């Protein structure tokens with residue numbers, strides 16, 4: 613796991629123990645939601661709020677993609693009462709399972725990194741004030757006349773949080789960027805999860821782990837759906853290299869900042885920007 617995070621910032625998680633029923637129950641509710649008419653879906657989009665339903669636009673700085681989505685936080689779930697109760701229950705249950713899984717993965721990572729304190733990373737995401745969010749992305753099928761064109765579903769970017777846990781249906785599209793700049797397609801696997809190292813974990817490991825650049829191409833003749841949990845820190849948490857990981861004379865490669873500061877900067881940026889460069893020493 614440590615080697616994968618160092619070399620790619622990405623790996624596939626198998627034998628994760630999350631029940632398939634929990635996953636497919638949420639998937640069914642989500643597909644049902646995306647099958648509703650556009651006008652109805654837009655009712656689940658509070659104005660000036662990144663959360664809720666969105667289509668084509670990603671963030672508020674001019675990025676677009678061939679995707680529609682629901683972006684949620686545990687709190688926004690309470691406000692979006694337009695969503696059916698059973699859908700909200702499925703979302704809540706899934707988010708709880710993802711938070712637990714993020715913590716387990718982060719504990720294994722800490723152990724692999726040789727950090728004595730097993731919860732040095734997991735306590736940040738496990739904190740009850742942690743600012744995590746969740747995204748359902750629905751990529752419509754590509755029409756025959758569009759076949760062969762390179763259509764961008766979700767443009768290249770790194771995730772700002774600590775780790776992200778992605779699960780998709782059996783349709784392709786996800787690609788990750790390797791060190792040499794080449795793009796590699798990730799074969800879909802609906803029974804597994806894919807873990808991305810985010811910008812915050814790159815900082816917490818003083819660049820031992822790499823925040824992975826990834827994107828989604830719209831290339832499938834069936835619709836692709838992915839669900840991603842972004843495990844983040846509490847707003848007031850200082851994002852800095854773990855002392856227990858640093859060798860004697862090692863210095864932090866980053867200026868000090870809180871997750872709130874990083875998040876504010878991220879929300880002002882364009883999707884493909886290198887957000888960490890602002891905080892490098």
Ligand code: GA4
Pocket residue numbers: 662670671672673675683745747769770771772773842878879880881882883
């Ligand atoms: C990328 C990872 C998550 O999907 C997200 C995205 C967020 C958004 O869609 O509102 C951002 C993007 C993401 C980073 C830069 C800004 C903010 C869109 C955008 C252009 C929810 C997140 O946390 O950062």
